[in-house]
Amino acid sequence: MSEPIAIDELTTYLACPRQYEYRYRLEIARDPAIQARERALAAVRDAITAGLTHSGTVEDRIDEALSRLAEEAIDDKAVNVDCREAIRSYLDQYADSHGTGVYASDEIATLGLGGHEIDCPIDAIVSIDDQPVVLQYQFDVDDVAFDGARNTISKHTGGNMYIPGPAGSVLRAVATMEALATGDRFATDGAPAGKSPVGFAYVGLTQTVRPSVPEAGDASEIEIIPEIRRLDAAYEAERDAALSVLDNLITWLSAQAYDPGDRFADIRKTVCGDCSYTGMCSPYINAEVRFE
Numbered sequence: 284m285s286e287p288i289a290i291d292e293l294t295t296y297l298a299c300p301r302q303y304e305y306r307y308r309l310e311i312a313r314d315p316a317i318q319a320r321e322r323a324l325a326a327v328r329d330a331i332t333a334g335l336t337h338s339g340t341v342e343d344r345i346d347e348a349l350s351r352l353a354e355e356a357i358d359d360k361a362v363n364v365d366c367r368e369a370i371r372s373y374l375d376q377y378a379d380s381h382g383t384g385v386y387a388s389d390e391i392a393t394l395g396l397g398g399h400e401i402d403c404p405i406d407a408i409v410s411i412d413d414q415p416v417v418l419q420y421q422f423d424v425d426d427v428a429f430d431g432a433r434n435t436i437s438k439h440t441g442g443n444m445y446i447p448g449p450a451g452s453v454l455r456a457v458a459t460m461e462a463l464a465t466g467d468r469f470a471t472d473g474a475p476a477g478k479s480p481v482g483f484a485y486v487g488l489t490q491t492v493r494p495s496v497p498e499a500g501d502a503s504e505i506e507i508i509p510e511i512r513r514l515d516a517a518y519e520a521e522r523d524a525a526l527s528v529l530d531n532l533i534t535w536l537s538a539q540a541y542d543p544g545d546r547f548a549d550i551r552k553t554v555c556g557d558c559s560y561t562g563m564c565s566p567y568i569n570a571e572v573r574f575e
């Protein structure tokens with residue numbers, strides 16, 4: 284079997300095959316600001332899971348998480364996110380419900396598909412209402428399918444919409460749930476067909492940021508409110524479609540098919556704006572020159 288493929292590689296390819304080539308094949312560095320934000324998110328994830336797995340009161344867990352974050356020396360101004368407040372807000376609201384039963388943190392679930400392996404990194408698996416649920420921490424969930432979404436993949440592949448962010452979020456959720464559902468650890472005899480014994484949720488840590496109403500002794504000037512999106516319904520409705528898309532992506536990627544092809548116009552409208560490679564990407568540069 285060949286080397287495992289990271290799910291991030293597949294979702295990048297889904298968004299733009301050329302971007303995949305630049306980033307993963309040619310290993311061209313991305314915008315430093317994007318990399319700084321990713322480092323900050325990794326530190327925040329570490330801190331949160333340290334807090335969740337720490338025993339004690341909510342305040343104890345917050346203290347543990349914040350002291351872990353302090354070791355990372357993240358420059359909040361550089362990444363434009365109040366990381367301490369994001370951690371405090373999430374743990375204040377969810378430390379009890381997400382931290383009571385923690386099955387795992389910072390591990391990789393591997394899905395076998397068509398003779399290949401897909402690695403799906405997991406931030407944490409916690410017990411929510413007696414069900415194991417994978418939690419994936421992000422700063423926001425702007426690019427994630429909505430709670431209860433059931434046809435994101437077909438919308439993207441149908442040709443009328445180009446929504447690689449939400450479609451990629453479903454691919455990651457389905458691949459992770461499938462990997463865990465087909466492993467030994469969470470398999471249950473009684474699970475109905477098409478239902479995963481493991482749930483999946485994206486946590487947008489800073490989804491809402493607004494001025495706080497000051498209270499006595501409260502020095503905080505902003506209120507950060509996390510948002511959680513569960514994609515269990517997407518697994519039930521789109522498992523087969525998602526696995527088929529993943530299989531196709533691996534085939535194209537293995538064939539080194541990096542030309543954006545007939546979806547370039549869609550890519551240009553939706554993906555190029557946030558891409559690190561606009562200054563060197565010939566399809567993009569040619570299109571810009573043509574449309575000026």
Ligand code: SF4
Pocket residue numbers: 299300301302305543550551554555558559560561564565566567
């Ligand atoms: S500039 Fe656009 S077409 Fe080029 S790699 Fe980036 S996203 Fe893809």
